[in-house]
Amino acid sequence: MAATRLLPILSLDxxxxxxxxxxxxxxxxxxxVNIAIVDSTLQLLHFARMTNAKLTSVDIAINKAFTAAGHRVPTSNYNTPTFFPGGMGFGIQYTNGGRFCTLTGGVPIVIDGVVVGAMGVSSGTAEQDVEIAETGIKAMNTLIKRTQGPRL
Known part of the structure; x- marks a missing residue:
């Protein structure tokens, strides 16, 4: 059994x-919108705030990315009655120092079947945030295919 493993690392580029x-x-x-990208260690790699993006959404975008990367699923998975008051999962948003985000708009970045990070988008509607995040991830995947490998 190996004591370590190699993982692809998401680059700033x-x-x-x-x-x-x-x-x-x-x-x-x-x-x-505010756009946050974290790597697989849940650390902020890149952040952009567009001119009229909601200032209160800065932390939300970062926390959406943190949650999607950390649990390796979209944050929309947590927008169900299970996580609403009275549900068995209610309270999860208070974990991880209050950083766990149940709002839609956090999307994992998957390369070669491995979650290498996530993008969190905030300030639009839930549908807009997801559409914007998925567009960015698609562009990244196109770049990866063009450069022949996951070493970005």
Whole structure:
């Protein structure tokens, strides 16, 4: 049994590609957002705040990315009655120093079947936040395919 393992690492260059594509999508649909990208260690790798994005959404975007990367699933998975008051999962949002986010808009970044980070988008509707995040991740995946490997 190996004591260590190798994991692909998300680079700042790849995060910038995702952020730029997300910002273009946000402009296209007419909403300014906060965009946070964390790596697989849950540390902030890149952040962008568009001019009119809600200032109170800065931490929300970061926490969406933190949650999606840490649990390796979209934050929309936590927007169910299980996590509402009275549900068995209610209170999860108070864990991890209050950073666990149950709001839709956190999307894992998966390369070669491995979650290497996540993007969190906040300030639009839930649907807009997801659409913007998925656009950025798609642009990143296109770059990876073009450069022939996961070493971004």
């Amino acid at each position: 790849a995060a910038k590609v995702a952020s730029e594509a997300s910002q273009q999508k946000a402009e296209e649909i007419g909403v300014d």
